[in-house]
Amino acid sequence: MSSVDISPRDKEVIRVLQDDFPLCEQPFKFLAAQIDMSEEEFIERVKKLSEQKKIRKMGAVLQHRNAGFTANALCAWYVPPERLDEIADKMSKHPAVSHCYDRNTAPNWNYNLYTMIHAKSRAECEQIINALAADCRLDQFQILYTTREWKKTSMRYFVDNQGESRDQ
Amino acid sequence: MTELSTFDRALLNLLQSSIPICSHPFAAMADQLGTDEQTVLNRLRELKSAGCLRRIGTFFDSNRLGYRGVLVALSVEPDAVESVATIINQIPGITHNYEREGNFNLWFTLLSPSSECEQDILDGIAALDGVNDMIRLRSNKKYKVNVQFKL
Numbered sequence: 502m503s504s505v506d507i508s509p510r511d512k513e514v515i516r517v518l519q520d521d522f523p524l525c526e527q528p529f530k531f532l533a534a535q536i537d538m539s540e541e542e543f544i545e546r547v548k549k550l551s552e553q554k555k556i557r558k559m560g561a562v563l564q565h566r567n568a569g570f571t572a573n574a575l576c577a578w579y580v581p582p583e584r585l586d587e588i589a590d591k592m593s594k595h596p597a598v599s600h601c602y603d604r605n606t607a608p609n610w611n612y613n614l615y616t617m618i619h620a621k622s623r624a625e626c627e628q629i630i631n632a633l634a635a636d637c638r639l640d641q642f643q644i645l646y647t648t649r650e651w652k653k654t655s656m657r658y659f660v661d662n663q664g665e666s667r668d669q
Numbered sequence: 670m671t672e673l674s675t676f677d678r679a680l681l682n683l684l685q686s687s688i689p690i691c692s693h694p695f696a697a698m699a700d701q702l703g704t705d706e707q708t709v710l711n712r713l714r715e716l717k718s719a720g721c722l723r724r725i726g727t728f729f730d731s732n733r734l735g736y737r738g739v740l741v742a743l744s745v746e747p748d749a750v751e752s753v754a755t756i757i758n759q760i761p762g763i764t765h766n767y768e769r770e771g772n773f774n775l776w777f778t779l780l781s782p783s784s785e786c787e788q789d790i791l792d793g794i795a796a797l798d799g800v801n802d803m804i805r806l807r808s809n810k811k812y813k814v815n816v817q818f819k820l
Contacts, residue, residue, distance in 0.1 A: 505734060507734065522726045527693060554730055555733045556727055557814065558686075560686060561725045562685075564722060575776065589810070592812070592813075599813070600811075603810045605807050607805070643771065646769060651754040652757070653765050658734055
């Protein structure tokens with residue numbers, strides 16, 4: 502994964518895109534002007550980055566704690582490896598599941614699938630998890646309720662202080 | 670929280686999926702909603718300042734940008750959680766850091782431009798006072814990463 506080729510111009514586009522999206526008539530023109538690029542070129546590069554799936558999405562993330570989702574849990578599951586894809590696909594389809602990743606296990610931690618579950622109460626959260634467990638025939642899992650959010654930020658890519666130099 | 674109208678719900682559902690990549694993206698969204706560009710922009714500014722939106726922005730695939738990610742679980746002495754969390758929060762590549770119930774009570778995600786960089790940061794954290802155990806959980810496959818709520 503370390504040999505990803507991104508041109509210096511694309512890195513500049515990424516650097517300005519990672520700020521809040523401007524709420525104005527021509528947001529790409531506004532961003533392009535910051536790096537002395539034409540709006541047309543900027544839009545072409547953004548389209549290309551999207552096609553290459555380097556950009557996952559441009560859009561909004563709602564403030565879900567404010568949206569009434571107060572019981573949020575990371576649920577760690579043990580899934581038989583040969584059933585991982587099948588079960589992960591099933592869990593991903595559940596509307597209360599916002600994230601679903603596989604992970605390696607550790608000697609003292611035998612869980613290999615992780616789902617973030619968002620619910621309006623702990624009772625509802627447990628109901629969802631028990632239903633998923635029954636549906637997928639799983640009996641080894643841990644519900645890890647979020648008790649405090651210490652940090653939640655967006656990554657800053659291609660900036661100076663991460664042991665990565667800017668473009669040579 | 671601001672009471673959401675039917676129009677707001679339609680607008681936010683649309684905005685959650687994707688902003689069109691064109692010269693006037695909010696005009697394109699307005700077309701779909703049967704309204705005009707200014708109405709969309711004004712309402713979005715209001716909803717943003719009312720705190721309904723965590724963020725309007727661009728979300729990148731960190732692996733495809735050359736970064737490696739890891740989820741780390743720490744078992745921390747209860748009275749050291751605050752001091753450890755405070756130090757962790759200052760590290761730029763650490764984007765999420767949550768306290769959770771259980772023996773492993775502090776969970777964070779780290780994105781680094783290289784494995785050497787990741788190793789240095791994690792060695793430093795493992796050596797902090799109050800940190801008893803650390804597990805590193807790496808992902809091969811992200812099945813779902815979109816935080817979307819149908820309104």
